[in-house]
Amino acid sequence: MTTDFHAFSDDKFPALTKNHIDSCKYTNWYEKLQNKSLEKYTIKSHILKNLPQTFILFLLEDGIKLKTNTENTFYDDNQDFSDWSSSDNDTSTDEDSIKFIDPKNEFPEVEDFINDCFNTKSQKLTPRLNWSAPKDAVWILPYNNTMLTYTSEDVYLMLKSSNYIMHDLLYPYDDLKEKCETEKVNYDLILREWIENFNPSLEFRVFVMHGKIIGISQRDIRTEYIYLHEIKDEIRSTVDNFFEEIFIKNYFEECSIEEQNLVLDLYVDIKTQNLKVIDINPFTRSTEPLLFTWNELLTQEPHKKMYEFRLGENNTKMSSRDHSENQVPLEIFDASLDPEKLRELTYEWNRLLNKQLKEDDA
Structure with missing residues (x-):
């Protein structure tokens, strides 16, 4: 079998605007789905809006700030190997020169919010910011390669270790042709309640252009789940019904057809009739097309009756690993x-x- 290669230009993408990117902010779409009939499609989340600049600067500082005592205090010795504590035989560290950072003093509203969520809402939470979750930093904590956190220290460490979070903070509008000032962005901290027994094989990425689904991809491209082929049609039908009868009517209520473009991540469990919106992403090249290529998605026949639904089938992408650049x-x-x-x-x-x-x- 031969593969045809095509010149591909960003001009094939629908026009991308700042409003489109902002509409994909977690807080914006989450609040749109917060009413009695729609909230069952979201994961219970606790949101601290308008994070203080001290916390943003803390996240942007170089190096991982390690906890040095039981008071959630972090240090930065400004050394290349600051990620590692000194060995017992090494007495060269000058403690007086260490810059201590105490969250209770530097950004108390963030520290109080996180602790209150753990104490009164849920003991298991997953953090994220406006557009991204720190999926690339799961290796930093010993919780079975998940974004699960139990303490404020876990939250800080996960956020600071993620390139995706850094992209949110430094380049949120990088895909726009016209530059926007990132200094005016208001950032939110979202803590989502952990749901036990979430099956990664039931996560799917739905590509939407001009108000229509143009493709669905298995979200976990590392693994082939043979049983999904048996329920593929049921999953497609469930996604179609949710999109046409619920999502499009509530999310795109003020948008023209030309503006109805996004990439929707869904969790679809046919057996338990459980469908959750995991995330909404901008329809742009920087969003991963997974088992598709953007060229395939954008050069389809305009009147194609049935979109393609791709599952892993021992193809070349199955051998790749999510976030391998951050491993x-x-x-x-x-x-x-x-x-x-x-x-x-x-x-x-x-x-x-x-x-x-x-x-x-x-």
Whole structure:
């Protein structure tokens, strides 16, 4: 089989505006679906709007701020290896030179909000900002490669370790042809309640252009789920009914057909009749097309009766890994799951570093 390659221009995309990107902010679409008939399609979320600038600057600071005591205090020694604590044999650190950052003092409203959510709402939460969740940073916490967090420290560490969060903060309108000022963006912290037994095989990405579905892709492209082929038609029918009878009437109520473009992430469990909106993404090149290419999606026949619904079938994309550009060596990932391995890895790191320094001095 041969593959045809085509020149592809961004001009094939529908016009992208700042309003379109803003409409995909989590708070905006979540609040649109918050009424008695629609809230069942969302995941219960707790939102702190208009984050203080001190917290934004904290997230943007270089290096991961490690907790040094039980008071949720973080430090930044401005060193290249600040991610690692000193070994017991290393007494070279000057504690007086360490800059301590206490969330209770620097951004108390954020700290209080997070702690209140854990104490009164749910003991298991997943964090995100306006457009992105820190899916690329799940390796940083020892919770089975999930975005699950239990403490404010978990939340801070997850957010600070994510390139996706950095993109939200630095380049939210990067896909626009005309530059927009990011300084005027109001950022929100969203803590979503954890739902047990969420099955990654039942997450799907729905591509919508000019008010019509033009394709659906399996969300987890790393795995082939054979059983999905048996219920594919039922999933398609459920998505179609939700989109046409519920979503389009409530989300696009003030939009022309030409403006009805987005990428919708859904969780669809046929057995339990459970459908949830996971996320809404801008219809733009920076949104991952998963098992499609953007060229395939945008060059379809305009009057095609049935859109394509793709599931993994041992193709080339099945071997790729989500967020692989943000992965770390396997030894570090394994160590993050085992405190003893983490201590051993830290000790070995310092031993090799000291050996290298001695050889350089010799």
